Amino acid sequence: MQYGLAFPYIDVHVLLELAQEAEAAGWDGVFYWDGGGVEPWVALTAMAMHTERVRLGTMVTPLPRQQPWKVASAAATLDHLSKGRVILPVGLGVIELEKMGIVKDYKVRAQMLDEGLEIVDQWWRGEPFSYDGTYYQIEETSGMAPVQTPRIPIWVHGGERQSQILRAARWDGVKMGGTPAQVQQGIQAIMAHRTAAAPLDIITESETPGDDPEQAAEIVRPYAQVGVTWWIEAIWDSAQRIGGVEGMRARIKQGPPRI
Known part of the structure; x- marks a missing residue:
């Protein structure tokens, strides 16, 4: 299992410090909020220039709110600068994004995604390629291949709807919540439709107590046993709420849970 950190919106200078501290403490990935305000790809590029090992990504990019070719270009460019460390988690976008002009209909958002x-x-x-869809049309153009092959890993959100299951089966990772048993059921539903070799x-996001390694291992182990491959520590929740930036810093330095 690999271990990542989900960063909320914080001062970008502090963000760079925390990314370096995360790498030093043994975390495997750092993921930055993509919801307006700070431009996440600029912030991730700065993190790439100050780290050497950790994977880098958003958490998550609301693709229907953005031009997909610009996201693809930014991610590929960062993949080159970071020497192949990028992951692209995507989703529909939260309801508050309606205030920023995104379409309200979630079915339409799903089709745009x-x-x-x-x-x-x-x-x-x-x-060279062209695209003629319902929501996007592209005349013949050429993109940019990233360092990673066959592509930068794409993570999507899982769910019980058939469309969510089929989407997860097509791409490279799926973020799922719930108990280990619920996650296991979700994995089984997805794998029944997956054809890629x-x-x-399988990604899940929650919290563990950094000051109690045994308890942390007890929380994480059942997820690993059902097939979860990435544990994302939500330091934007209790660590930030209770201790602010220093609370986040303390949790980062305690390191990831180990099983």
Whole structure:
């Protein structure tokens, strides 16, 4: 199992410090909030220049709110600068994004997400392509291949709807909540539709007590046993709420849970 950190909106200078401290403490990935305000790809690029090992990504990019070709270009550029450390988690976007002009209908957002992912995948092939969808049209253009092959890993949100299951089965990772038993059921539903030979990352996000390694291991172990491959520590929750930035810093330095 690998261990990541989900960063909320914080001062970008502090963010760089925390990313370096995360790498030094043994965390495997750092993921930054993508919801307006700070431009996440600029912040992630700065983190890439100040780290050497940790994976880098958003948590998560609301693809229907953005131009998918710009997201694809930014991610591919960062993949080159970071020497192949990028992950792209995507989703529909929270309801508050309606205030920023995003369409309110979640069914439409889902269709835009699927079209956007097709464009991102085509862009990363680095070959000429065109696209004629319901929501996006692209005349023949050429994208940019990232360092990673066959592409930068794409993580999507899981759920019980058939469309969510099919989407998760198509891409490279799925973020799932719930108990270990519920996650296991979700994995089984997805794998029944998966045709790709490549492994599927299973991601879950929660909290562990950094000052109690045994309890932390007890929390994480059941998820690892059912197939979770990434544990994302939500330091934006209790650690920040109770201790602010210093609370987050303290939890980071305690290191990831180990099983």
